[in-house]
Amino acid sequence: MAVPKQEVAQLSDLELARRIGQRDAAAVRLMTERNNQRLFRAAWSILGNRADAEDAVQACYVRAFGAIESFAGRSSLSTWLTRIVINEALGRERAARRRLARLDTESVVHLDEYREKLMGGSTELGGPDSTVAIKQIRALIEAAISTLPQDFRLVFVMREVEEMSIEEIADALQLMPATVKTRLFRARRRLREALAPDVEASLRGSFPFAGANCEAMTERTIEKLCGGTKQAK
Numbered sequence: 001m002a003v004p005k006q007e008v009a010q011l012s013d014l015e016l017a018r019r020i021g022q023r024d025a026a027a028v029r030l031m032t033e034r035n036n037q038r039l040f041r042a043a044w045s046i047l048g049n050r051a052d053a054e055d056a057v058q059a060c061y062v063r064a065f066g067a068i069e070s071f072a073g074r075s076s077l078s079t080w081l082t083r084i085v086i087n088e089a090l091g092r093e094r095a096a097r098r099r100l101a102r103l104d105t106e107s108v109v110h111l112d113e114y115r116e117k118l119m120g121g122s123t124e125l126g127g128p129d130s131t132v133a134i135k136q137i138r139a140l141i142e143a144a145i146s147t148l149p150q151d152f153r154l155v156f157v158m159r160e161v162e163e164m165s166i167e168e169i170a171d172a173l174q175l176m177p178a179t180v181k182t183r184l185f186r187a188r189r190r191l192r193e194a195l196a197p198d199v200e201a202s203l204r205g206s207f208p209f210a211g212a213n214c215e216a217m218t219e220r221t222i223e224k225l226c227g228g229t230k231q232a233k
Contacts, residue, residue: 013077021068023226032061032218035078038162039085040209040217042172045154046089047096048146054217056092060085061221075171082164082172086154093150144194152187159184 008019008026019027039060043053064084071080145153158164158172159180166184170177209217 012073014071014073017068017071017073017077020065020225025222025226028222028225029218031077031081032221033214035081036214036217037209038078038164039081041157041162042082042154043085043089045145045157046086046093046150052092053089054213056085056089057217058220058224060088062224063088065225076168079168079172082158082168083174086172144191147194148187148190152183152190155180155183156187156191160188 008016008024008030011019011027016027016031020031036057039057040053043056043060044050047053047056060081064081067084071077145156148156154173155169158169159166164172166177166180169175169180173180
């Protein structure tokens with residue numbers, strides 16, 4: 001019998017994982033609502049494209065569901081999921097590089113398509129943030145972050161946009177905290193050279209993945225993982 005959403009929200013990560021393994025729709029919903037944005041941002045940091053990042057997040061949830069019994073609670077459920085989505089995105093990126101290597105790298109068409117995908121961050125906003133000026137600022141920020149080397153970009157987004165701690169990032173990426181700090185410092189330095197201080201102030205709203213997008217990801221995940229189980233709201 002499914003636990004009401006209010007009670008599910010109080011469960012420990014281990015108990016929540018157990019409920020997910022039992023195809024409890026309320027537990028799956030809570031998992032996705034808590035983690036959709038973080039996982040999307042991590043995947044985008046690697047893949048540089050919204051559609052590819054969403055696919056990686058969906059695949060992450062499927063992989064996590066299949067391995068949920070292995071979750072031992074040594075790190076938080078969010079960190080465990082972040083490691084999975086990073087590995088998923090890195091695998092997809094390697095596959096994409098192999099495909100590109102088989103193409104004619106001198107082809108202007110192919111290079112332009114790749115560049116367009118790289119810059120394909122999210123600039124669709126809603127509510128009071130949907131003014132043209134704010135969209136332009138956020139697009140500039142996302143474009144600047146897109147130019148960072150992948151290692152710097154991933155650490156920067158996890159820390160400055162997603163606000164994960166240095167320790168959480170080190171755990172998720174299997175790095176020493178000192179390495180995380182070094183990459184973060186270098187990423188910040190590069191971005192300071194590209195962005196004016198007033199543009200940096202708008203960073204928190206970049207890469208939105210909420211509202212309809214978040215709900216759609218949640219519903220797709222519940223449908224895939226719970227196999228038609230009546231959804232708990």
